[in-house]
Amino acid sequence: MKVFETQLPGVGRRYQISFPDGGVFTIVVHNDGKRSAFWRDEPDADGEELFTTNERDAEKIAEIFEGVFFDPVSDDLDDALSGARIKWVAIPDDSPVVGRTIGDVGIRTQTGVSVLAVERGGQTIANPTPDTQLLTDDVLVVVGDDDAHQALEELLSKPK
Structure with missing residues (x-):
């Protein structure tokens, strides 16, 4: 996986993540705190906007990816x-x-x-x-x- 960071004058920063199995995930962090996420299957293809979110919700998504809210439990605790x-x-x-x-x-x-x-x-x-x-x-x-x-x-x- 490779990550590229680019300054977008007047807009913010763009982070592009290229995966070895293909596909590019792009996050644009706008100067106003908004985040936009895009996906494209091929490096030269047009990207599809997946979602746009605010700074607070982006932090929540990052915490989920980080595993902050995940604590695996065994099946025997389901009844409890x-x-x-x-x-x-x-x-x-x-x-x-x-x-x-x-x-x-x-x-x-x-x-x-x-x-x-x-x-x-x-x-x-x-x-x-x-x-x-x-x-x-x-x-x-x-x-x-x-x-x-x-x-x-x-x-x-x-x-x-």
């Missing part, structure tokens, strides 16, 4: 995790939990979900403590059943 779902939930600007800590809010006792991580400004706080303060634009990575997720949504959106 039955009904459990992991979700990424953004804290609304007007949420009553903004400025309070996880412990003060009582997220687990109030809703039944467990907070696995807090994503904040491109950083991930893994295994946050009850003293972790919740801020606007934080994204909570939580695990629980459907009822617990619904209770969390209600807690986050209650009027102040």
